[in-house]
Amino acid sequence: MIRFGVIGTNWITDRFIDGASKLDNFQLNAVYSRTEEKATEFASKYNVEHTYTDLNELASSENIDAVYIASPTALHSEYAIACMQGGKHVIVEKPFASNEQEVQAMIDTAKQTNVTLMEAMKTTHVPNFKLIQEKLDEIGPVRRFVANFCQYSSRYDKYKEGIVLNAFKPDLSNGSLMDIGVYCIYPMVALFGGPDRVKATAYLLESGVDGEGTVTVDYPSLNGVCMFSKITNSSIPSEIQGEKGSIVIGKFSDMSDVKILYKDGSEEILDAGQEENTMYYEAKSFIESIENNEIENKVNTWENSLETIRVLDQARKEIGVVFPADKK
Template structure:
């Protein structure tokens, strides 16, 4: 039984707990929030006894073996490092951190403390993503990767009213590229590695974060296009184009509604029969890494996280998106 603490009391933490609770070796045992009231309110939903209002208390707790971190991106490195130094295994929500320097510092700490560290990119753990990997040869050679994830944020309505919430604050290392674009970029890295060239464009909001944007990349034998937005929706699927056909992905964030469309127009459905809550798979893989005493997950490797963050860093440089964390 792995006793978990959670940092963050928003909807994504609820989703992680829901997915992880399907595992026999998961136990939610502690909740952190900056305020005692929020911590206790969240803990009461799950009949959890232990609550903490400082990260150090959680890091030092003998009631916790592992920590799920869903705090704002700007705090990922700080929170992960503190917990790992307290001997805790850590799974950190995407994006892993604010920049490559922070990601490397987290990896170094995991090695020093001999604990498991994993980025919580759920899509690469799904059974359908494995089918996509195995099906690349059917459509190859691959010539184009097109990832599209545009999801209008309810927080944008508040933004237009003059209320800037966390999703649009650069001091929290947020914005469309980090929150949404990473869903497009990370699977590309998992499939094809790091690109040779990165270019980016974006629509910048007055709060100095990007509302929407596009990242284009070049590999030796294929091109990639990643489109993302928090201020528009899109009905267009994602696609991996090969000379023999294309793999079409209806919902990139869960790797659902996947099929191959061959040159002759025939289709092949790729469906491994996934759990509705795909966070189940990342939780399962993380716990397996802990139990197998692996510091690094076999699927969401540190190299994938570093290569993804290099792309994010370069894209931010291209569009002029600067975080306070870059100045440390």
């Protein structure tokens, strides 16, 4: 049984707990929040006894073995390093951290403390993604990768009223590229590695973060386009185009509604049968790494995380988004 503590009391933490609770070796044992009121309120939903408002107390607690971190991105590195130094295994919500420097510091700490560290990108763990990987040769050679994830944020309505919530604050390392665009970029890196060239454009909000944007990349034999938004919706599917056919993906974040359209006009549905809550798969893989004494996950590797944050860093440089974390 792996006893978990969670940092963050928002909906994504609820979603992780729901998915992980389907595993026999998962146990929620502690909740951390910066206020006792929020920690107690969240813990009561799951009948959890242990609550913490001091990060170092959580990190050194004998009540937990692992920590799921869903704090604002600007705090990911600080929280992850503290927990690893306390001997805890750590799974950190995407994006892994604010920039490459922070990601590298996290990886260095995992090596020093010999604990498991994994980025919580669920997409690369779902069964349909594995099918897509296996089918690339059948449509290849691949010439274009197009990922589209545009999701209107309910917090944008507040923003337009003059209330800037966390999702649109640069001091928390947020914005559409970091929150949404990473869903497009990480799977691309997992499939094809780090690109040779990165260019980006975006619509910048007055708060200092991007509301929507596009990242284009070049590989030796293919081009990539990643479109993302927190201020518009889109119904356009994503697509991996090869010379022999295209893999069309309806919902990119879950790799659901997937089919191959071959050049000869035939069609093949790709459906491995997935849990409705796809966060189940990242939790399962993380726990397996812990049980196998693997400090680095075999799917969500540190190299994937590093290559992804490099793309995010370059894209932010292109569009002019600077975080306080970049100046440290």
